[in-house]
Amino acid sequence: MMATDSMDAPLSGLTVIDFTRVLSGPYCTMQLADMGARVIKIEHPGHGDDTRAWGPPFTGGESAYFLSINRNKESLALDLQRPESRPILDALLDRADVLVENFRPGTMERLGLGYDAVAARWPRIVYCSISGFGQTGPRRDEPGYDAVMQGEGGLMSITGAAGGSPFRLGVAISDIVSGLFAAQGIAMALLARERSGAGQRVDIGMLDATVALLTYQAGIYFATGETPRRMGNRHPTIVPYETLPASDGEFVVAVGNDEMWRRFCEVIEAGALGDDARFLTNRDRVRNYDGLRPLIVERLARRTRDEWVRRLKDAGVPCGSVRDIGEVLQDEHLHERDMIAEVEHAVAGTIRLLGVPVKLSRTPGAVRHAPPTLGQHTGAVLHDLGLSADQIATLRDQGVVGGSR
Numbered sequence: 001m002m003a004t005d006s007m008d009a010p011l012s013g014l015t016v017i018d019f020t021r022v023l024s025g026p027y028c029t030m031q032l033a034d035m036g037a038r039v040i041k042i043e044h045p046g047h048g049d050d051t052r053a054w055g056p057p058f059t060g061g062e063s064a065y066f067l068s069i070n071r072n073k074e075s076l077a078l079d080l081q082r083p084e085s086r087p088i089l090d091a092l093l094d095r096a097d098v099l100v101e102n103f104r105p106g107t108m109e110r111l112g113l114g115y116d117a118v119a120a121r122w123p124r125i126v127y128c129s130i131s132g133f134g135q136t137g138p139r140r141d142e143p144g145y146d147a148v149m150q151g152e153g154g155l156m157s158i159t160g161a162a163g164g165s166p167f168r169l170g171v172a173i174s175d176i177v178s179g180l181f182a183a184q185g186i187a188m189a190l191l192a193r194e195r196s197g198a199g200q201r202v203d204i205g206m207l208d209a210t211v212a213l214l215t216y217q218a219g220i221y222f223a224t225g226e227t228p229r230r231m232g233n234r235h236p237t238i239v240p241y242e243t244l245p246a247s248d249g250e251f252v253v254a255v256g257n258d259e260m261w262r263r264f265c266e267v268i269e270a271g272a273l274g275d276d277a278r279f280l281t282n283r284d285r286v287r288n289y290d291g292l293r294p295l296i297v298e299r300l301a302r303r304t305r306d307e308w309v310r311r312l313k314d315a316g317v318p319c320g321s322v323r324d325i326g327e328v329l330q331d332e333h334l335h336e337r338d339m340i341a342e343v344e345h346a347v348a349g350t351i352r353l354l355g356v357p358v359k360l361s362r363t364p365g366a367v368r369h370a371p372p373t374l375g376q377h378t379g380a381v382l383h384d385l386g387l388s389a390d391q392i393a394t395l396r397d398q399g400v401v402g403g404s405r
Contacts, residue, residue, distance in 0.1 A: 019100065020101060031180075045374075060345065150174050263315045346373050
């Protein structure tokens, strides 16, 4: 992916002080960095972000997990527990537009960096907090972990085979969606600041974010009072909309309306099904699903997955293969869309990362810099704040800051 000048990006000129670690917070700040913001990641000098130690795999000694969500950032290794760090933090906040943290509620207050204290001194700062259950409510003090949120938020109860055990999604969706909502909230708060001149707090609870994903599943419960159940890969309100078996493997179909249903029946050489009164409308097909699916499966067993996918696509019926991650990341279309990027890392050499999914025509984001090594930018950041080389060396010797000399 070609790196563009960050000055052309929509968030250029903004500075983000990033106190986050693990996934939800770093995913949020990565999006801001992709769009041109200067993100200064504050890490403990001894061990840094927890995910630096998560693995294997490691690339050149760097965690693949950490590399996947920390591009375009600077790393300042700073011990927040040391009083000598406070003048540095104050100087950073003097220049900051956004502060992002994902500690448990109360942690930032104990550091003297709670929202009320920061907003009183720096009223223009947009202050974003991500936590398991949000800053209010009876569960605010409980820790938040993705697997717990997938369970508590109902996602696991509707994921898995009908009658089988509940399953966690294959990605940390509660963490990721919390980071997405956080970045969205920050962008809206920055827009509001342009109008009012005042910053505000963005409060993201992982449980809130997870529950927000329930959409039509929650709608089903509100409308019927019945709790949605696990249905495997089928859809509760659209048929056929699921994985189906060909002679050599599974593929996905998404028959979204009745006209599409008739085309689907023609392709699988079952035109009579399209005229069958039991299956004429989507409502009919949902009601009579148990009788319909075996009739479809019988016909699909006659050809291979690739042949069905080709025929259905030619007929305008949405479908696709069930691909593994390796197949996905070799897709020519994704490479053409700059969704696979290569950058030079300080110790790992050339590494590959996912690209930026938000495509802006005039002010695009980009993968410009590799994820930082621990404390890689400590000297540069402190120099920008006006500290001399001797002052920086003294702070290193005292263990207040870390990173290469």
